[in-house]
Amino acid sequence: MHENDFQILKHAIENMMPANKILGLKIVEITAGSVHIHVPFKEEFIGDFIQGRWHGGILAAIADTAGGVAGATALHSPNDRLNTIDMRIDYLHAAVKADVQAKARIIKQGKTIIKVDVELFQPDNKEPVALARCVYSALRSES
Known part of the structure; x- marks a missing residue:
């Protein structure tokens, strides 16, 4: 991909995917093999209403994205x-009532499989709130 392709991908991820629009997801930085994403806190993301903590499924969706x-x-x-x-x-x-960020980077890339590590964190915390290992199939077109 070229720099212009990254901008097209950024636009598509932020504006054309309804789930990402609900999340308010924004790409902070995108380079070959990595991305930095920001998701602003919303009350609707609470899973533990007693302690006011993020729902784990929302965090997993951010990691997968x-x-x-x-x-x-x-x-x-x-x-x-x-x-x-x-x-x-x-x-x-x-994850407390604050924004969440994700940093993802490709750790292994083959012809059909791509492995990515993702760290979810909140800017005021020194420790990540979650770590994910994601595996994707790359379906290559003939053209």
């Missing part, structure tokens, strides 16, 4: 597709 965007930077054609085939997430600390 970040991993997918990082993986998509390795695609060669606009007709190539990326599909999640596996994701493992470790929740390390409760």
